[in-house]
Amino acid sequence: MIEISHIHKTFSEKGNRVEAVQDVSLHIAKGQIYGIIGNSGAGKSTLVRCLNLLEVPDSGEIRIGEQRLSMKNGRACHAETGAPLTEREQSRLRRSIGMIFQHFNLLDRSTVFENIAYPLRYTGMSRKEISDRVDELLALVNLQDKRGAYPAQLSGGQKQRVAIARALASRPQILLSDEATSALDPDATESILNLLRNLNEQLGLTIVLITHEMAVIKTIAERVAVMENGRVVEEGEVYDVFARPREEITKRFVASASALSRIQKLMDEDSPMVRTRPGDLLVKLTFTRESVGEAAISAISQKFGIAVNIVLASVEELRGVALGGLIAIFTGDPAQIQGAVSYLENSKVEVEVLRRG
Numbered sequence: 001m002i003e004i005s006h007i008h009k010t011f012s013e014k015g016n017r018v019e020a021v022q023d024v025s026l027h028i029a030k031g032q033i034y035g036i037i038g039n040s041g042a043g044k045s046t047l048v049r050c051l052n053l054l055e056v057p058d059s060g061e062i063r064i065g066e067q068r069l070s071m072k073n074g075r076a077c078h079a080e081t082g083a084p085l086t087e088r089e090q091s092r093l094r095r096s097i098g099m100i101f102q103h104f105n106l107l108d109r110s111t112v113f114e115n116i117a118y119p120l121r122y123t124g125m126s127r128k129e130i131s132d133r134v135d136e137l138l139a140l141v142n143l144q145d146k147r148g149a150y151p152a153q154l155s156g157g158q159k160q161r162v163a164i165a166r167a168l169a170s171r172p173q174i175l176l177s178d179e180a181t182s183a184l185d186p187d188a189t190e191s192i193l194n195l196l197r198n199l200n201e202q203l204g205l206t207i208v209l210i211t212h213e214m215a216v217i218k219t220i221a222e223r224v225a226v227m228e229n230g231r232v233v234e235e236g237e238v239y240d241v242f243a244r245p246r247e248e249i250t251k252r253f254v255a256s257a258s259a260l261s262r263i264q265k266l267m268d269e270d271s272p273m274v275r276t277r278p279g280d281l282l283v284k285l286t287f288t289r290e291s292v293g294e295a296a297i298s299a300i301s302q303k304f305g306i307a308v309n310i311v312l313a314s315v316e317e318l319r320g321v322a323l324g325g326l327i328a329i330f331t332g333d334p335a336q337i338q339g340a341v342s343y344l345e346n347s348k349v350e351v352e353v354l355r356r357g
C-alpha cells in the first residue's frame with residue numbers, strides 16, 4: 001500500500017521557481033494498477049520520483065507498506081522518530097521499488113543477461129544464483145532466446161521487456177512505469193501492457209503507471225489520477241472517470257480515447273450528418289453500468305413518438321464492464337422530445353445536449 005499525503009516539491013533554478021508537485025495526496029492499494037495522466041510538465045514524473053526518493057519532497061508524508069516517512073528540510077525522515085534515513089536505508093528503499101522508463105535506459109555495451117543481472121551485483125548472490133535468477137526473469141518476460149543479445153539487436157518492445165526484467169530483479173513489490181510505452185508502436189504497446197497486467201496478477205505487483213495517453217489508462221488501470229499544474233485535479237475508478245469526467249482537462253483526455261470525439265469535428269465542419277432542423281435536438285447519450293441499456297432507445301421512440309437518428313455510436317469494455325455512447329438527433333414534437341430526455345435521465349442514461357436546432 002502506498003499513501004502520499006500533502007506532498008510538495010518545488011524546483012528553484014536561476015531564480016525560477018517551479019512548483020512541480022503541489023499538495024498531492026493519493027492512496028494506492030496493494031496489488032493495484034494505478035494510472036497517473038497529465039500533459040507534459042504536469043508533474044507526473046516528479047511525483048513518482050518522490051515515491052522512491054529519487055526526488056525528496058519539500059514536505060509531506062509518504063507511507064510505503066509499514067514504512068512511514070515524513071519530509072523535513074529536504075530530507076526524508078522516519079515519521080515516528082524524526083531521524084533522517086541513512087544512505088543505506090534510502091538505497092534499500094529504492095531497491096524495493098522497480099522503475100521503467102520511456103527510453104528503456106539499458107546499457108548498450110552489455111548483453112541482455114548483463115543488463116538484467118546489473119542490480120544483483122553486490123547483493124551477496126553467487127554467480128550461479130544470479131544466473132538462475134536472470135533465467136527466471138527472462139522466462140517471466142518471455143525473452144529466453146535473447147539472453148546473449150545486445151540492446152541494438154532488439155526491437156523497442158523487447159528492450160522494454162529487458163528493462164522490466166531488470167526492474168524486477170530484486171523482487172520489488174512496487175513497479176513505477178514512467179511513459180514506458182510512449183516510444184512503442186501500437187502492437188508493442190499492447191504486448192507490454194499485457195505483460196504488465198500479467199505481472200500484476202501473477203506476482204501481486206503494485207504498478208504505478210504514468211502516461212499522457214488515456215487509451216493506456218483505459219487498457220489496464222483500475223484507478224486514475226489526473227494531474228494539471230502540479231496538482232491532482234480529479235481521481236477515481238477508471239470506469240467512473242470515463243463515464244462521468246468532471247474537469248475540463250479530464251473531459252479532453254476521455255474524448256481523446258473515445259470514438260465519439262469525431263462529433264466535435266463534424267459539428268465544426270457543419271457536416272450533413274449533424275445538421276439539425278428547428279426543434280431537433282442533437283444529444284450525446286452515455287450508457288453506464290447503472291443504465292437500463294439499449295432498450296431505452298426503442299422505448300423513447302415508441303413512448304414519445306419521436307425519431308431517433310443515430311450519428312455515432314460506440315460500446316467499449318473497461319475491465320469487463322460495458323460503457324456505451326451514442327450521438328443522435330431527436331426529431332419530433334418539442335414537448336415529446338423533452339419527455340424523452342427526462343425518461344432517459346430517469347433510466348440513468350446521461351444526456352448531454354450538444355445543440356438545439
Ligand SMILES: Nc1ncnc2c1ncn2[C@@H]1O[C@H](COP(=O)(O)OP(=O)(O)OP(=O)(O)O)[C@@H](O)[C@H]1O
Pocket residue numbers: 011012013018019020038039040041042043044045046047212
Ligand atoms: N530537476 C529539475 N529542475 C528544475 N525543474 C524541474 C526539474 N524536474 C522537473 N522540473 C519542472 O517541474 C515541472 C514538472 O515536471 P515533470 O517532469 O514532473 O512533468 P511531467 O508531467 O512528467 O512531464 P512529461 O509528460 O513531459 O514527462 C516542469 O515544469 C519541469 O520543468
Ligand SMILES: [Mg+2]
Pocket residue numbers: 044045046178
Ligand atoms: Mg515525465
